[in-house]
Amino acid sequence: MKKKATLADVAAAAGVSKMTASRALRGVRDVSKANIARVRQAAQELGYVGNFLAASLSSQRSDLIGVVVPNLANIVFAQVLSGISEGIAGSGMQPVFGVTDYDPDKEYDIIRNMLSWQPAGLIVTGLDLPEATRRLLENAEIPVVQIMDIDGEPVDACVGFSHIRAGEEIAQALIAAGLRKFGYAGCALTMDVRAAKRRIGFQRALIQNGLDFVEEVEAFELSSIGAGRLLTEQLLKKAPDVDCIYFSNDDVAAGGLFYCLEAGIAVPGKVALAGFNGLSIASGFPGRIATVRTPRREIGRKAAEIICSALDGKPAGGEAIELTPEVDLGLIGARKG
Amino acid sequence: MKKKATLADVAAAAGVSKMTASRALRGVRDVSKANIARVRQAAQELGYVGNFLAASLSSQRSDLIGVVVPNLANIVFAQVLSGISEGIAGSGMQPVFGVTDYDPDKEYDIIRNMLSWQPAGLIVTGLDLPEATRRLLENAEIPVVQIMDIDGEPVDACVGFSHIRAGEEIAQALIAAGLRKFGYAGCALTMDVRAAKRRIGFQRALIQNGLDFVEEVEAFELSSIGAGRLLTEQLLKKAPDVDCIYFSNDDVAAGGLFYCLEAGIAVPGKVALAGFNGLSIASGFPGRIATVRTPRREIGRKAAEIICSALDGKPAGGEAIELTPEVDLGLIGARKG
DNA sequence: ACTGGTATCGGTACCGGTATCCATATCAGT
DNA sequence: ACTGATATGGATACCGGTACCGATACCAGT
Helix, strand or coil: CCCCCCHHHHHHHHCCCHHHHHHHHHCCCCCCHHHHHHHHHHHHHHCCCCCHHHHHHHHCCCCEEEEEECCCCCHHHHHHHHHHHHHHCCCCCEEEEEECCCCHHHHHHHHHHHHCCCCCEEEEECCCCCHHHHHHHHHCCCCEEEEEECCCCCCCEEEEECHHHHHHHHHHHHHHCCCCCEEEEEECCCCCHHHHHHHHHHHHHHHHCCCCEEEEEEECCCCCHHHHHHHHHHHHHHCCCCCEEEECCHHHHHHHHHHHHHHCCCCCCCCEEECCECCCCHHHCCCCEEEEECCHHHHHHHHHHHHHHHHCCCCCCCCEEECCCEEECCCHHHHCC | CCCCCCHHHHHHHHCCCHHHHHHHHHCCCCCCHHHHHHHHHHHHHHCCCCCHHHHHHHHCCCCEEEEEECCCCCHHHHHHHHHHHHHHCCCCCEEEEEECCCCHHHHHHHHHHHHCCCCCEEEEECCCCCHHHHHHHHHCCCCEEEEEECCCCCCCEEEEECHHHHHHHHHHHHHHCCCCCEEEEEECCCCCHHHHHHHHHHHHHHHHCCCCEEEEEEECCCCCHHHHHHHHHHHHHHCCCCCEEEECCHHHHHHHHHHHHHHCCCCCCCCEEECCECCCCHHHCCCCEEEEECCHHHHHHHHHHHHHHHHCCCCCCCCEEECCCEEECCCHHHHCC
């Protein structure tokens, strides 16, 4: 029955004006101790909750930070989110998440939707946005940070690393370790632009060394352990003599490892596996999978910090922050040695 | 410079009143084709985005559904979220996520925060809420669905399954398969109430059969593969003769499996492993881990549907929907014969 | 007693939309 | 030509807060 209590109700109950009640609850200057206590108490008794909508509409600002990621099934993004939480801790900001499922249309809708909440800033995954989406962000007039990638032109600021270079570097390392016959197994490369960039970098390094992929297999579903198993089986059937398989990420690589373990194929003795991301699943068999460890939490934190500092007047102005991932060959180093 | 276009700007540009513009953009009755086109065009040209805050404040309703989960690192909740997305598809609702990290205080804050957005409904993980949090939900006067669990008293409606019974059932099945010497390995049981409930159910079934855990080990960190490895090593050191280990979930169990594989312990030949959730990581080695497959996506979908239908006038009124998880013994059935 | 300063409060005008109700135009039917 | 129904547009009053500025009270200093 009692429809939700409003600030006016609280004020009335405390015997003060709306304004005083508002100030008391927000802890803003110029309210006597006595009134603060009275208002607090009244709010408590009425179960007053406040109305974010009215507050931000009126004050023309909000403490929301919109975060757009492609996918939550991949733990990588969960970790980015956790980094973001860290980065905004204490700033009073509140993150709001949106998931695009790698669908550009959905991405456009979600970003538009988020903008309609008048967020203070936006964190968006990826640099390669459709034109319309890009315009949306450009017109938003709020700080925008694009994360995970730096191979491209950000709308505003960006934090991430070069996937092309990451692919190149692990390829160089694997070649230096003596591997020569490379296969590739990837999932959903048309959707996952960044995985595609890594593949390109990897292949570029191969070619510079007079090599190339001996064989490639691809699945169109999203990456998963199961897909990794199947792809690996396919690849080894087509090209049994590869001595290294590069996977689009660690999930797929883990599937490959599991397949090899059950099939009795020594890893990395007979065939070396390389993935991407340094996921904990790969740590289930320490060192078996070569990987590139990426600073995900760091990226989230940095992105959040950029937004927060941009809000403190400092105009971000197209910062591009490059973090460096770290190649980890695991047991491969010891393979031939 | 041009500060963001408002509806008034669009209306002016289209040569109509604010109301007509509002109606045209929302596709509500009684606007001529000609004006709809004019308004649409004007909105397009001005890059008008709309203001969710003002709209919901004015109309006294919102299309937000708040979703509170404890953790995103555990894929289970990502899948619940994806089920929720399915469930609200086409209803025009929009989910907003909050993560509590299993912290009751944070949970309270997040729920309070969400309520201040005047959401149309709330989906909250778990039945066991602190008193203050519970009151918050009771006073909210919006549909609330608690998910994942049904062992307890919901504030409003709930969708899930009985963790106690899930524990009992897999225990019964394992006993029936001939296992007798059980060990337990779990993570963060004080935080993860539902894992604790499963343990209780499991133990209850053991006792009913004149058995009990031979040995238990626990870690206080959140569940992970790494923790599973260590716990398993510890447990097998303390009690080398267990023939079955029950883990708090599949992540931990997978760690156990990996440990055994590397230590050359046959699974499930020498020791059987049982977890919970039917996670894809366990499917990396099909059948090796006994598990209870839970309908996570289903839970999310159902919860979303309850909220949506509650909003269509149908007062939900304390529905408690029990879904049944499914015991999967994997290779254990074949173990002894 | 008068002035000026400080600490507290309240009144009013919004923020950007939407609900509601009223006004006007158009047209068929008699 | 007049009536009433139907279709369409606009005016006004909010929704629940906050910014801004002015009002009041009280006290010290001269």
